[in-house]
Amino acid sequence: GAVVSQHPSWVICKSGTSVKIECRSLDFQATTMFWYRQFPKQSLMLMATSNEGSKATYEQGVEKDKFLINHASLTLSTLTVTSAHPEDSSFYICSANGQGNQPQHFGDGTRLSIL
Amino acid sequence: AQTVTQSQPEMSVQEAETVTLSCTYDTSENNYYLFWYKQPPSRQMILVIRQEAYKQQNATENRFSVNFQKAAKSFSLKISDSQLGDTAMYFCAFISSGTYKYIFGTGTRLKVLA
Numbered sequence: 001g002a003v004v005s006q007h008p009s010w011v012i013c014k015s016g017t018s019v020k021i022e023c024r025s026l027d028f029q030a031t032t033m034f035w036y037r038q039f040p041k042q043s044l045m046l047m048a049t050s051n052e053g054s055k056a057t058y059e060q061g062v063e064k065d066k067f068l069i070n071h072a073s074l075t076l077s078t079l080t081v082t083s084a085h086p087e088d089s090s091f092y093i094c095s096a097n098g099q100g101n102q103p104q105h106f107g108d109g110t111r112l113s114i115l
Numbered sequence: 116a117q118t119v120t121q122s123q124p125e126m127s128v129q130e131a132e133t134v135t136l137s138c139t140y141d142t143s144e145n146n147y148y149l150f151w152y153k154q155p156p157s158r159q160m161i162l163v164i165r166q167e168a169y170k171q172q173n174a175t176e177n178r179f180s181v182n183f184q185k186a187a188k189s190f191s192l193k194i195s196d197s198q199l200g201d202t203a204m205y206f207c208a209f210i211s212s213g214t215y216k217y218i219f220g221t222g223t224r225l226k227v228l229a
Contacts, residue, residue, distance in 0.1 A: 110159070
């Protein structure tokens with residue numbers, strides 16, 4: 001089945017550092033990818049929709065300059081958390097859209113801890 | 116705006132028993148898809164079952180089945196012969212035809228007891 005690879009799975013870094021998370025569709029082309037944030041014991045919150053070759057669409061309340069998204073190819077989207085602070089610590093999950101209304105394929109997530 | 120509601124934050128069930136997780140949603144659209152996802156402690160999102168709104172027949176996948184009541188906007192998940200490995204967070208999700216954005220419920224934490 002379709003696989004989405006997300007890297008890294010866990011990152012710990014100092015406050016003020018920028019962190020890049022990659023989301024790759026391994027065996028299919030994904031014109032649309034999604035980035036979610038999940039706090040402990042809570043649901044997934046959509047942060048932004050990443051569109052190949054165009055600007056990402058951010059959900060209300062999500063800072064564009066804080067969470068930079070680049071979708072430069074049909075198989076790769078990246079989320080960069082710029083100048084990360086402890087409040088940015090969270091679990092980030094990406095997903096990629098299959099064809100039509102097929103279920104999204106999720107990556108395994110990235111646990112981000114900012115010290 | 117579409118919303119998805121899961122009214123049971125936590126549930127537990129004895130191994131081998133049956134449990135039903137509830138989900139209701141609100142939409143004015145006629146064409147949409149509904150899903151149940153399982154998120155175990157590893158935090159992977161695992162698709163359990165999906166239902167197309169235009170299909171009257173309830174979807175089934177082995178021990179998992181749904182009771183889809185379109186008029187009532189209800190989409191419950193029944194897990195039969197519960198297994199310890201079913202212990203996880205379960206999310207109900209909605210997506211309307213033509214868009215690709217999931218709307219997730221708040222989740223139900225299910226614990227299967229030995």
